[in-house]
Structure formats: C-alpha cells, structure tokens
Amino acid sequence: MTPPVEVSLAWAGDGAAHLRGLMNRLGDDAFAAPSALPGWTRAHVLTHVARNADAMINLLTWAKTGVVTPAYASNAQRDADIAAGATRTPAEIRADVEETSDRLSHVVKKMPEEAWSATVRHRDGSELPASRVPWMRAREMWIHAVDLDAGASFADMPVPMAVELVDDVAADLSARPGIPAIRLVTAEGDREWTVGDMSGPVVRVVGPLADLAAWLAGRGRSRAVRRDDGTAPPDLPGWL
Structure with a gap:
C-alpha cells in the first residue's frame, strides 16, 4: 500500500530539509570522504539525490502530459551522471541538490489531481501510479541522509x-x-x-x-x- 499523497509529500519535504541540514553542515573536505554506501563518497550520494529529483520530475511530467518520459535515459547514463557529478566542487553539488529539490516541489504543486492516478514506469520496468512518486522521494531523502554517514540514523525518521x-x-x-x-x-x-x-x-x-x-x-x-x-x-x- 502507498501512503496518501499528502502524507508522503510531508515526509518528503521534512526529509529534504533534514538532508539539506546535514549537507550544509559538512565542510568542503568532507564531500570526498567515503559515505556508508560501498564505492561512493558523500559527493556521490548527494549527486544521486539531485539526479533522483530530476527522475521524479520526469515521472510526474509523464503522468501530467501522457508523454512517455522515463525517469532516466538508461541505467548506464544514470550511473555515468552520478560519477561525473561527484567530481564537482562542494558548492556546485550543494546548489544542485537545493535547486533540483525546489524544482521538484514546484512540479508537485502544479500537478492536477487526476494526474496522480496515471500509470508510469519505474526504471526497473515495473508500472506504478504517479501517487507513489512522493513516497519514493520520501524514502530517498531519509535513507540517503543516513547514507551520508554524517550523524543521521533511522531513529530520525517519523x-x-x-x-x-x-x-x-x-x-x-x-x-x-x-x-x-x-x-x-x-x-x-x-x-x-x-x-x-x-x-x-x-x-x-x-x-x-x-x-x-x-x-x-x-x-x-x-x-x-x-x-x-x-x-x-x-x-x-x-x-x-
């Protein structure tokens, strides 16, 4: 079962604020340090969070317009974008995380009520209602906050x-x-x-x-x- 859209949106918003707080407390040298995810630095995790916002925007655009707009062009491109993005400066990464998160919020506010029931496809090929997208974003925010290995835990989650x-x-x-x-x-x-x-x-x-x-x-x-x-x-x- 998927939580109601308004509940998921509240959790996603709180999670975004939680993650931003952790990110903005990190010193610039901390971005290159290992995260809790094998093979990824904190810069990788934060770049992934930003690209995930883009992916969620794509799915909501699909739901709103009916035009097939995959979350990612391909899994290979997703991985390449994260790898490349992780090499940027901390200032660029911070700005990217904040800008994409704000843009996703704007898209959500413009969603017609009927569009939430539209069917889209996850990157694994499974079909899902657009109403599940906010829940997916909420999970990403709270779990990847822990993955930053910057003091967050699952106990922070509502x-x-x-x-x-x-x-x-x-x-x-x-x-x-x-x-x-x-x-x-x-x-x-x-x-x-x-x-x-x-x-x-x-x-x-x-x-x-x-x-x-x-x-x-x-x-x-x-x-x-x-x-x-x-x-x-x-x-x-x-x-x-």
Whole structure:
C-alpha cells in the first residue's frame, strides 16, 4: 500500500530539509570522504539525490502530459551522471541538490489531481501510479541522509513513516525468491510483520522499530536486532 499523497509529500519535504541540514553542515573536505554506501563518497550520494529529483520530475511530467518520459535515459547514463557529478566542487553539488529539490516541489504543486492516478514506469520496468512518486522521494531523502554517514540514523525518521517503510520493504523482499521466512516483532511488541515464504520454518526477529527498518533496508545491523535465542538474524539481500 502507498501512503496518501499528502502524507508522503510531508515526509518528503521534512526529509529534504533534514538532508539539506546535514549537507550544509559538512565542510568542503568532507564531500570526498567515503559515505556508508560501498564505492561512493558523500559527493556521490548527494549527486544521486539531485539526479533522483530530476527522475521524479520526469515521472510526474509523464503522468501530467501522457508523454512517455522515463525517469532516466538508461541505467548506464544514470550511473555515468552520478560519477561525473561527484567530481564537482562542494558548492556546485550543494546548489544542485537545493535547486533540483525546489524544482521538484514546484512540479508537485502544479500537478492536477487526476494526474496522480496515471500509470508510469519505474526504471526497473515495473508500472506504478504517479501517487507513489512522493513516497519514493520520501524514502530517498531519509535513507540517503543516513547514507551520508554524517550523524543521521533511522531513529530520525517519523515513526509512522518507519512503519510504512518496514511494510514496504517486507512486501518487496517477500516477492523475491529465496528469502528466509521471518516474523519481525518490534521490541515494544506493538507491531509485527512477516517476510518470505511462511509455509516453512519461521525465524522470529525482534528489535526496536528504527533498527528493524535499518536492517531490512540493508543499512547495517544493530545488536538490538536479534533472534529469540539472542543470535544474529539471517542475512538479507540489498535493497534500494
């Protein structure tokens, strides 16, 4: 399920402000330092955030006009643009992140109500309603803020959004073959999810909501996320 557009837009806006704050507190020399994503510097992460805004604008333009406008020209071009953009000066990268984010906000404000129900295509080829685009942007903002490795964590994310994120990732992973059967339970005991094919043996994994979200999203594993017997949870494939 996709959150209502107005809810996703609020989360995306708060996430953009959160990420901008982290970015603007970084010294210029910090842009070339490694991020939490293998092979990417912080400059790569921030360039990706800017190009993602362009991609979301393309999808919303498609929804509004009916003219096929892919998020990216190709995956190869996407990767090349990020690699090239990461070599720019910190000032250029900061300006790019802010300008593209503001432009996306302007496009969103001009979206006709009926356009949100139009069907567009993700870069993986899957079809989705345009109403899902704000949710995708919200995920990008909050998760890549953590990827900057500049002090952010999944605990910064609004709790209702963290719940939606676990819903989203659990459903996505469950659709993939070979995922172990897992029952996720928050440490508070107030929420639970299932992941994988539940017809076989099931592993129960418990942890705080923010830590469960981080682990599912492939952003590390807190010691607080454990099986019932205290051992580490099973390994999961990467996501986003």
